[in-house]
Structures are given as C-alpha cells and as structure tokens.
Amino acid sequence: MEELIQFRNVKKSYQIGEKQFNALDGVDFSINRGEFVVILGPSGAGKSTLLNLLGGMDQTTSGEIIVGGEKISDYDEEQLTVYRAERIGFIFQFYNILPTLTVLENVELINDIVKKPKPAMEILKDVGLAEHASKFPNQLSGGEQQRVSIARAIAKNPLLLLCDEPTGALDSKTGVEVLKLLKKQCEGKEDGNTVIIVTHNALIAEVADRVIRLKNGKIVSNEKNEAPKAIEEVTW
Amino acid sequence: MLRKKMFRDIRQNLSQFITIFLMVWLGVLAYAGIRSYMDGMTTTAEVFYRENNLQDLNAVGTGFTDEEMTEIRAMDGVKAAERKLTLLATMVSEKDLTLQVNFIESNEIAQLYVFEGAEFDADNDGIWLDRFYAQNNDLKVGDTITLKYGDLELTREIAALVNVPDHVYDIKDESAIFPDHKDYGFCYLSAKELPETMRVFSTCMIDVEEKKQVAEVKTAIEEQIESVIVVTKAEDSTSYAVYQGEVEEGETYVGVFSGLFLFIAMLSVVTTMTRVVKKQRIQIGTLKALGFSKKKITRHYVGYGFWISLAAAITGLIAGALIIGNLFMSMEMAVFQIPNGAPAVKVKSLVVAACVVLIVCLVTWLTCRKELKESPAETLRTKKIKVNKETLAITTKGVFGKLGFASKWNLRDILRNKLRTFMGVAGITGCCLLLVCALGMYDSIQSFIGWQFDDLYNFEYKLSLDAACTEEEYNQLTADYGTASSMMLGIEVEQGNEKEANTAFVTDAGDYVRVTDHDREFITMKDDGVYITEKLAKLEGYELGDTVRWHVFGSDTWYESEIVGFDRDPQNQNLKMTRKYAESIGVIYQPDTLYTNADLSEVKALAGVELIQNVETLKTGMQSMVSAMTTMVVLISVVAAVLGCVIIYNLGILSFTEKQYQFATLKVLGFAEKRIRKIYVLQNNWLTIVSAILGAPLGYLMTNFIFTMALSDAYDFSADIGVLSYVLAIAGTFVVSLAMSKGLAKKVRKIDMVTSLKGNE
Numbered sequence: 001m002e003e004l005i006q007f008r009n010v011k012k013s014y015q016i017g018e019k020q021f022n023a024l025d026g027v028d029f030s031i032n033r034g035e036f037v038v039i040l041g042p043s044g045a046g047k048s049t050l051l052n053l054l055g056g057m058d059q060t061t062s063g064e065i066i067v068g069g070e071k072i073s074d075y076d077e078e079q080l081t082v083y084r085a086e087r088i089g090f091i092f093q094f095y096n097i098l099p100t101l102t103v104l105e106n107v108e109l110i111n112d113i114v115k116k117p118k119p120a121m122e123i124l125k126d127v128g129l130a131e132h133a134s135k136f137p138n139q140l141s142g143g144e145q146q147r148v149s150i151a152r153a154i155a156k157n158p159l160l161l162l163c164d165e166p167t168g169a170l171d172s173k174t175g176v177e178v179l180k181l182l183k184k185q186c187e188g189k190e191d192g193n194t195v196i197i198v199t200h201n202a203l204i205a206e207v208a209d210r211v212i213r214l215k216n217g218k219i220v221s222n223e224k225n226e227a228p229k230a231i232e233e234v235t236w
Numbered sequence: 237m238l239r240k241k242m243f244r245d246i247r248q249n250l251s252q253f254i255t256i257f258l259m260v261w262l263g264v265l266a267y268a269g270i271r272s273y274m275d276g277m278t279t280t281a282e283v284f285y286r287e288n289n290l291q292d293l294n295a296v297g298t299g300f301t302d303e304e305m306t307e308i309r310a311m312d313g314v315k316a317a318e319r320k321l322t323l324l325a326t327m328v329s330e331k332d333l334t335l336q337v338n339f340i341e342s343n344e345i346a347q348l349y350v351f352e353g354a355e356f357d358a359d360n361d362g363i364w365l366d367r368f369y370a371q372n373n374d375l376k377v378g379d380t381i382t383l384k385y386g387d388l389e390l391t392r393e394i395a396a397l398v399n400v401p402d403h404v405y406d407i408k409d410e411s412a413i414f415p416d417h418k419d420y421g422f423c424y425l426s427a428k429e430l431p432e433t434m435r436v437f438s439t440c441m442i443d444v445e446e447k448k449q450v451a452e453v454k455t456a457i458e459e460q461i462e463s464v465i466v467v468t469k470a471e472d473s474t475s476y477a478v479y480q481g482e483v484e485e486g487e488t489y490v491g492v493f494s495g496l497f498l499f500i501a502m503l504s505v506v507t508t509m510t511r512v513v514k515k516q517r518i519q520i521g522t523l524k525a526l527g528f529s530k531k532k533i534t535r536h537y538v539g540y541g542f543w544i545s546l547a548a549a550i551t552g553l554i555a556g557a558l559i560i561g562n563l564f565m566s567m568e569m570a571v572f573q574i575p576n577g578a579p580a581v582k583v584k585s586l587v588v589a590a591c592v593v594l595i596v597c598l599v600t601w602l603t604c605r606k607e608l609k610e611s612p613a614e615t616l617r618t619k620k621i622k623v624n625k626e627t628l629a630i631t632t633k634g635v636f637g638k639l640g641f642a643s644k645w646n647l648r649d650i651l652r653n654k655l656r657t658f659m660g661v662a663g664i665t666g667c668c669l670l671l672v673c674a675l676g677m678y679d680s681i682q683s684f685i686g687w688q689f690d691d692l693y694n695f696e697y698k699l700s701l702d703a704a705c706t707e708e709e710y711n712q713l714t715a716d717y718g719t720a721s722s723m724m725l726g727i728e729v730e731q732g733n734e735k736e737a738n739t740a741f742v743t744d745a746g747d748y749v750r751v752t753d754h755d756r757e758f759i760t761m762k763d764d765g766v767y768i769t770e771k772l773a774k775l776e777g778y779e780l781g782d783t784v785r786w787h788v789f790g791s792d793t794w795y796e797s798e799i800v801g802f803d804r805d806p807q808n809q810n811l812k813m814t815r816k817y818a819e820s821i822g823v824i825y826q827p828d829t830l831y832t833n834a835d836l837s838e839v840k841a842l843a844g845v846e847l848i849q850n851v852e853t854l855k856t857g858m859q860s861m862v863s864a865m866t867t868m869v870v871l872i873s874v875v876a877a878v879l880g881c882v883i884i885y886n887l888g889i890l891s892f893t894e895k896q897y898q899f900a901t902l903k904v905l906g907f908a909e910k911r912i913r914k915i916y917v918l919q920n921n922w923l924t925i926v927s928a929i930l931g932a933p934l935g936y937l938m939t940n941f942i943f944t945m946a947l948s949d950a951y952d953f954s955a956d957i958g959v960l961s962y963v964l965a966i967a968g969t970f971v972v973s974l975a976m977s978k979g980l981a982k983k984v985r986k987i988d989m990v991t992s993l994k995g996n997e
Contacts, residue, residue: 048990057904057989078908085906096901100648102632105641112641113906134632152905 004033004159004194005054010063010073012049012217023049025217026063031210034192036183036228038205041214047198048164050214054196055088055162056080068159085113089153089193091182093165095145097137103148104133110155123151127181143174150181154193161185161195167204172236179207180231203236242539245516252512255886256505256541257548260596262878263501264552264589267494269560271588272579274486276565279580281404281479288347290401291441291470292450297463299436304461308440311456313449318345319437321427324846325385332840333373334408334847335366336422337383339430345441346402348424349575353377353396358426362395366406368573369421370397383423386704390429398424399573402441402470405478406573408847415571465790466726468737479572481950486564488945492938493670493872500666500879502592504886506599507659509541511890513603520607534604541600542593549589557581567867646919649895656890657923663883664927664973665934670876671965672935673942674869676957680943683956684806687756689855692805695720695748695831698854700847709844710827717834720748721827723818726789727811731776739808740766740786742823744815748831751803751812763816765800771952772809773802784811788823795821806953873968880972884920888980892916900989913981920977927973928966935965 012024024046031037041047052058053065056072059080065073072083090096097106107120124130127147137145146166153161163182167175186192197204205211206229213220246253284290295308300319308317321339326332343356351367354360363383365375375381375394382391400422408420427435444453454467470476513520516537523533561579569577636647650657699713714721725740743749743761753759754770761767768778778784778799787794803812815825836848899912939955 081908
C-alpha cells in the first residue's frame, strides 16, 4: 500500500506563561492510503493538535509533515487554504454545520470552493438524509447533524477525512451508525478515502486498520490491526 | 471579590464597554450640549432683560410732550415712562457708516449695560456706543467720533461701550437677516445734546407695575394720548422676537438632532449591554450554582451598566456644556448683543442623563433576570443558537432559493438578528440623514438667497427715502433714477374680535420687485384687490375671494379688500397690493423706497435718501448666515460621521463575535480569507443601501421640518436640496460604512480556527 502521510520529528510547542508546553514532542509515523486509522490517547495527549497540523489548521514548530508527497509543513497561509479546500474533509465532535443553511445547502456549500464536488443530493442519499434535505440543522438529531457534517466532508471527495471525536457527543447506537458511515468511505475502493479518527474511546480502536497511541505529545505505539472487529460488534 | 471580577470583565471586554461608554457619552454630550446652549440663551436673556429693565411697552407717536409724559406716568399700572428720539445718522469716516442715534433724558428703562467707561449721565456730553460696532470699527472709549444728521453735526468723545436690552438684535433694514456690526450700529446720547427745536421724541418706553396690566395700559395710552400712532408690546419688537425665535428654533434642534442622536446611541447601548450580559451566561450559572443569591448576581451585573453609564453621563454633561454649549453660545453671542452669555445646565439635562443611566440599568437587569430564570444546570449549558424555521423557510424558496451562498447566509443572518440589524440600519440611516440634512440646510439657504435676491429683487440699488424727503428732492431722484417705487404701510388687520399688526407692501416698482406664486413662478399682480402671502393666509385661515378688513396705523379709516391672489415670500408674511389698487380705495401713495439699476457704486449720499443699498451688499450680508450655516454643516457632518463610525464599529464587533465560529468553520472548509471578508462586508453593504434609501428622504423631511417648523412665522421657505448633496451624503455614508466594515473584516485573518471552534464547543 502507498504511504500517504508521513510525520517526521514533528514538534508543536506553546508558550504558557514563562513555561514552554510541548503539545507534540518529536512525533514520527506514517499512514497508508485508504486506511481507517484511530489515534488514541487521553486528554492532553496531543491528539487534536496532531489532527489540526495534519488538517492545515495550524503550523508546526519544527519537523516535517508530508501528505501525498507534498511537504505541507512548508505551506504558507494561502497554500494551506487551498490544501484544506481540496484535500481535507473535517468532521468535528460538535458538527460545526452552519445553522442558517439547510441540510442540502450545507453540503452544496462545498460547490463554492471545490471544482468537481460530488452531487450533494446523491451524498445525502448515501448518508440517509435525502428526506431531510430541506430541513435546518436544529430540526435534526445529533446523529443526523453529524451525518450532515460527514456528507459535507465527503462532498469534496477529499484525500483525507479527519474526524475529531466524531462520536463524542452521540449515544452508543448513533455513534456506531456514524462509524459505519465513516468506515464505508475507505472500503471497497482502490482510491478510497483515508479516514483518521482522533478519540479517547479505546473501544473504537478495535475497528481500526491502524491504531496510533499518543501520550504526553509522544507516540507510544503505532500498530497495524490485523483483525479489526466489525463495527456492529462495538458498543460503549 | 465580585467587584474585582467586574473590573476584570470590563478589561476583558474593553472594546464593548468603550462602545457603551462612548455612545452614552456622545448621546448625553449632544443632548446636554445643545440643551445647555438653549437654556443658556434663555437664562442670559432673562437676566439681562430683568436686571436692565427692558420696557414692557413701546409707544410710537408724532412727538410726546411733557404733559403727555406726565399723563402717561400718572396712569394706573404705569411704573415709569421715558421718551426717546431715534435718528439714523452717518458716522463721518472713510466709509460713512450708519449709526442709529438715540437721544434720551434719563435711563431707568432699558438701562445701558456698560462694559467699559462711564454710566449714563444726562449731563455727560459723551456717546454711549454699541460695543460690537465699536469692536468692528476699532473704536475705543475716549476716541472722538462725528455724527452727521442733515445740518446737525455732533463731534463727541465715546463715554462707554454698551449693550442695551432693546438692541439685542439690530439690523439696518428689513432686507437684511443678519446684523452687520461693522456697517451698522447704535449709540445713545443725552437729549441735552440736541438743539431745543429738534427735541421731538417719537418713542415712549413704558414700564408697567405688573405684567398682567400690560394690555390695560396699552389700551389706555392708545385711547388717551393724542400723539400716539401705535403702542406695541416689547415682545413684538424685532429685537425681542428674533432672539426668541432663535431660542425656539434651537428648541427644535434640541428635539430633532439631539433626540435622534440620543435615541440611536441608546439603541446601540441597549444592544451591546444585552450581548455583554448574555456572554456571561455560563458565569451567571456558575455564580448561581455556587449559591450566590439572584439579588446579588443581578446587582453585580447591573453594576456593569450603572458605573459605565454614570461615568459617561456625568462627563458627557460637563463636556456637552463646555464644548457644544460654549461653541453655539459663542456663535450666537457674535450675532446677538447680550452680556455674560454662557451655557446653562438645567434640571432637564440632569433628568435626561439620569434616564439614560436608568435605561442602561433596566436593560441590564432585564437581561440578567432572563438568564437567572433558568436553573443553574440549564444556565451552565451553552445556549443553542435558535433558528426560526418558519422565518428562514421563506429564504429557501423562489428567487431566494437561487441566491448564492454569501447572499443566502447573510439574508438569514439578518433574519436571525433582527435587533442587531435594526440597530445597524437605524445608525447608518441616522448618519445618512444627518449628512443630507447638513448639506440640505446649506443648499436651502442658498436657494433662499437666490429666491430673495435674484428672483424677487430685480434691481441693483434700493434707495430708502428720508421721512423728510421733499417733493423737489423726490422729483430729482425719479428723474435721475427712474420711478420704480414702493411704500410699506404699518397696518392692523381685523379678523373677528382679533386685531393683528402687520405690514402692507404697496408697489409701483413694476418688474424691479417681483412677486412669486406657490411654485416660485412670477405673477403679475392684478389691480382689483390685495394679495396675501400663502403662509399668512394658511395661518389666519384666509381663502381666495375673502375680504380683509384693515387700517393704516395712525388712521381711523378702515378698508375692506378682496383677496385676489396668494403669493409666496421667503421672509415677509404680509399683504401686497398695487399702487393703482391702493389709490382706488383711497390710500395716499407716499413712496418710501426707490429701485434702480443705475450704477451708484461711487455715490455715498443723495439728497432725500436715508440709505443706499446695493443688492450685492444685501446678499453679502446674508453670507454671515451662510457662514454660520457652514459651521453647522461641518458640525452636523462630524457628528454624523462619528455616529456612523461608532454604530458600524459596534455593530461590526457584535456581528463579528457572533459569527466568528461560523467564519472559523468556513476557514477550515477551505474558504479563502478574501472570500470570507467579502461575505462579511456584503451584509454591511446591504444595510448601508437600505439605510441610504431611508436616510435620504428622511434627511429631506428633517431639513424641511427645520425650515418650516423651526423658523419663525415670518419665514416661508422649505428644503431645497440639490442632487449633488444627496449624492455626496450617500457617498459619505458609504465611505464611512465601507471603511469601518473593511477595517473590521481584517479581523478574519486573525481568526484562530482551533480556538474559535473549541470556544464554540
């Protein structure tokens, strides 16, 4: 499998008062194209920082991040904007969908920034929201809102789907539905999306192709899961 | 501890608290400033009139004798009476300036207020000179001047520089509006300086015991004193009435300008304060969960609004009186001659300032109470943004459905934030309105000058004839300068039981003095009745074809004239008739003015002529009014710009804070900064367009209101605003609005996606 992402001695530090805090402290790992990856770790381990760097929302203090052969850690603001628009699909714990746009419009929003987006209605059918297309987000349940967020992310046909605690605000049953939908994005296709989920929920790691464990800003382990469980088997 | 929290919260939300402070400060400053100027005008005049004993009545007659004076003084209700002889003399100098010379025997009534020099003394042969006239002509106490009236020539030393309560406003001629203190002034001399034969006192000033006796004394003098022509109240004198008119005009400014400004400022404060308290929701919940009583929490948050608005209101009150009050007072005191003019802060301003503080506290209390109604657990949760699907559903259909993302998003943002949008529109409308009004006032004055001096006056020179002009002198004048003439009659018009003093303009001036109709089109006057100015007709309820019953002051012959037409005159509301008509009903035509296009630029004096006035000089006299208006235009424009900036900045900050997480989402999705900035500016552009559409006509209405309502009844001119002024006002509004919103849009660059999105969680 082709190596899609490489982190080479990536550091991210913040100045807090007089002290320097290392959110990521020399992280090295790589991820292959089409993998369903779970980055696991307790609060403050550096998971979200890692995701933000990978998603082009933040810049490294040092080290290199290479995505699809391009060193994005050298990108300037403008290049990062294009990178986020064309290659990244974000899914957040609290959805971050625009409350004044309908479900369909939230997905169609991508048409404004991507040249060849997937047809919005088709995606809504895929995620089971076709009948809610004309509703506003506050008329939907949490799980449905998260599916809108996934639909918006995959409408870009992104290289990477980055999910920050995507099931964190959902109950177990709805969370499983969301995971199924995410897993579907990297299954059965050669050019399938690479999905990276950041979570503190160890149970989710059981369904991943690869599990990267973080603690205090450092990689504790990076293992390939030879026998991932079926999502239906997971519950929390 | 809570006090410490309050100071830190204020520091953390400094820009919003600065906005609240500024808006309250500016609102109170504008209101209290103009109010203090109005109150200052009223108080200053009241004190001057009272302390210097302004007469209650003026009697004009053919010459008040010693016996008549004794008779008047003996009348019931009369406290004192003094007589006066007034002449228009020439002060011999390079330019031969005109001075109104008053000869008096004593000075108990309308006492001279001495700035410098000696108090009035009938045995002193000096001149008590108009202070402004002296200043403008570089004359000082001790200087010697020569006065020339016919064959009489008096060379005297200036004894003092004075103000007099019945010379608060003095103009050379009714054609002028603004006094020209360089060209015209007054002075007082002891009557002993006049040769015995010339001591014909045509005016008698009467001081009554009690105000309620004024009407009674007036009638008694009119009926019992033989030489009386007319008795008028002091309130009817030009000096008193014009000053009072200015005060009333200012009262309208207080209501219109400062009221509008205060209203917009308060709208802004209320919105901001509501948002500030709402932002504290979690903290309110925490305090509640910790066991703080509702009363204590409410008091804590009301304190935010109270201290800030109190500080702003107090400093606004002081600064208003010091800055705006003094500025306007000094402008007025350059026109009106009143000593010790100073702004005054009265109870009304204090009440308004207190109300402002109360409103801020009330709004804070109401917002806080709303948050406290929920349980601590509920308050501690982040409030979900409410989206009214019914309202927003409209925007998904028809033409709205086809709009682009930016338009759709902004449209719905407006629908979701109606109060914030209303506040923004109100502020920008106010800005545009004030700019239209400022430029419109200037345009309207120019239009008025054009109407009066280019349309109605179609001559180069106006010769005001001397009362003593002989037949030979008159014949010589008409032979040299033509026969275009007019006569102004002091008349009394009877309507029911009421009798109103007015004037009748009798013209034989042909095309030299023109008459205009409602649309300012020229009309040719008919010879079979009288014309009445439209405004007067409306005021008195006259219709075309009605009969007006009138008589000339000093004559008992009453005339009944049919109204054959209405005319419009920008500064005189009276009756007009042709000489032919006047003579046909028995009025003796004795012209007091001649009009000519001959070149009299080199002529200083003419036999039989009291005053030679060039139409251009009259026009120049109006320039002082224009320059006062220019100051007003600049001031209002600055206020408008400040208002626009503060409102848009405040609106911008509020809307930016509320949209920040959505912008962060767009940034994460890959929207370029430039695009997000455009989305942000778009809404502001819409609001500015709506505001300009509202502001331009409202600006016209306000200007019209000022000219039709605020000016005294003598004037009749409405707003006349040129297209260029509208264009400039709208462009100015856009410049202010665009500059502010573009400046604020730069904040998009500073949005930290990670922090913003975390903050929303």
